[in-house]
Amino acid sequence: MTRAWTAALAVCAAVLALAAAPPPAAAQQKAKKAAAPASAAASTKAAPAKADYSQRFAQVCAACHGANGRSDMPGVPVLAGQPSLYVVTQLFLFREGRRNNEAMTAVAKTLTDDDLRGFSDHIGTLPPVPAPPPATPPDPARMAKGKALADQHKCLFCHGTDLGGGQQVPRIAGQREEYLQASLRGFQSGKRAAYSQAMPSAVSQIPVDDLDTLAYFAARFPGPAATGK
Numbered sequence: 001m002t003r004a005w006t007a008a009l010a011v012c013a014a015v016l017a018l019a020a021a022p023p024p025a026a027a028q029q030k031a032k033k034a035a036a037p038a039s040a041a042a043s044t045k046a047a048p049a050k051a052d053y054s055q056r057f058a059q060v061c062a063a064c065h066g067a068n069g070r071s072d073m074p075g076v077p078v079l080a081g082q083p084s085l086y087v088v089t090q091l092f093l094f095r096e097g098r099r100n101n102e103a104m105t106a107v108a109k110t111l112t113d114d115d116l117r118g119f120s121d122h123i124g125t126l127p128p129v130p131a132p133p134p135a136t137p138p139d140p141a142r143m144a145k146g147k148a149l150a151d152q153h154k155c156l157f158c159h160g161t162d163l164g165g166g167q168q169v170p171r172i173a174g175q176r177e178e179y180l181q182a183s184l185r186g187f188q189s190g191k192r193a194a195y196s197q198a199m200p201s202a203v204s205q206i207p208v209d210d211l212d213t214l215a216y217f218a219a220r221f222p223g224p225a226a227t228g229k
């Protein structure tokens, strides 16, 4: 228990440092590279421009996650509409080998601290893209059950009444169903590493059938317009 919390705190501290300012190690490396014109390098900081990351997203990430951040590949999550702080945390977990997925870990290992920030900031600007209309209309009874479960287990409390997330909490409205299902089952079994106890404890007592119903509900969530938010 204590160890899990210590680990969670260490991740939080590292991520906050990333989100705020370059951590000392990165700053030192940069200073070393730019040793000669030290004062000029310090004042310009040579931070990659924002436009670079929209381009790099198109080159490196879009093949899997979709050009607008709406993935249409099974198992690959939608990134459009995710808060940048959530994204930077997850990229950090992948890079450090705590959250594991062969494809995504391989990509994350190549990213510098500046890249984590640059990609997260870029993703934070991608507007949510609604899910394409489902082949069959949502089953009203299953949607009602999903809504009741989301109320009962405080999913709406943390993820927002529109399931849009914010800060370190991800958007789950309109996310791909099979990805939601795998994530929820993964948090419960421990297969998916969490950076805090929020999700493992939220799902620890929920029967797998209900987890799947929650995934069904969130994937088909009607969205802000329909909820009158």
Ligand code: HEC
Pocket: 057, 060, 061, 062, 063, 064, 065, 075, 076, 077, 078, 079, 087, 090, 091, 099, 100, 101, 103, 104, 107, 119, 170
């Ligand atoms: C080869 C395909 C592939 C490429 C290329 C790729 N990803 Fe991923 N990404 C994945 C998969 C698969 C997952 C889901 C992993 C899992 O289930 O744990 C993922 C997960 C993520 C997540 C976590 C999302 C969430 O909701 O938790 C983020 C953030 C992410 N990718 C960002 C990126 C960025 C930024 C790039 C480009 C630098 C990128 N990905 C390139 C396949 C890819």
Ligand code: HEC
Pocket: 077, 150, 153, 154, 155, 156, 157, 158, 159, 168, 169, 170, 171, 172, 175, 180, 183, 184, 193, 194, 195, 196, 198, 199, 202, 203, 214, 215
């Ligand atoms: C105490 C606040 C809290 C509660 C309650 C909560 N969540 Fe979360 N949820 C989070 C946080 C924080 C994360 C990021 C977790 C991490 O990486 O450790 C998350 C992550 C997730 C993810 C992963 C999304 C992705 O893009 O990978 C899903 C799915 C999810 N939550 C669904 C739910 C459902 C369904 C419920 C209700 C059973 C729920 N959450 C309850 C805070 C909460």
